[in-house]
Amino acid sequence: MFGLSDLKQTRVYQEGREEGIEQGIEQGARQKSLQLIPVFLRLGLSLSDTAKELGLSLEEVRQQLENQDK
Numbered sequence: 001m002f003g004l005s006d007l008k009q010t011r012v013y014q015e016g017r018e019e020g021i022e023q024g025i026e027q028g029a030r031q032k033s034l035q036l037i038p039v040f041l042r043l044g045l046s047l048s049d050t051a052k053e054l055g056l057s058l059e060e061v062r063q064q065l066e067n068q069d070k
């Protein structure tokens with residue numbers, strides 16, 4: 001019978017697991033960048049400079065600020 005341990009040894013499972021880990025890391029890094037927006041602005045960076053330094057679009061920075069105000 002094909003069990004869980006057999007499934008974990010398949011290439012599809014391994015690739016899916018790796019992809020999930022990578023996505024989790026990316027989401028964590030993105031969340032950290034979003035949390036830094038107010039800090040950068042308090043330090044005097046403009047919206048465009050903040051976006052550039054955090055690797056975000058200007059629209060993402062604006063949306064995050066709007067969401068924080070709600």
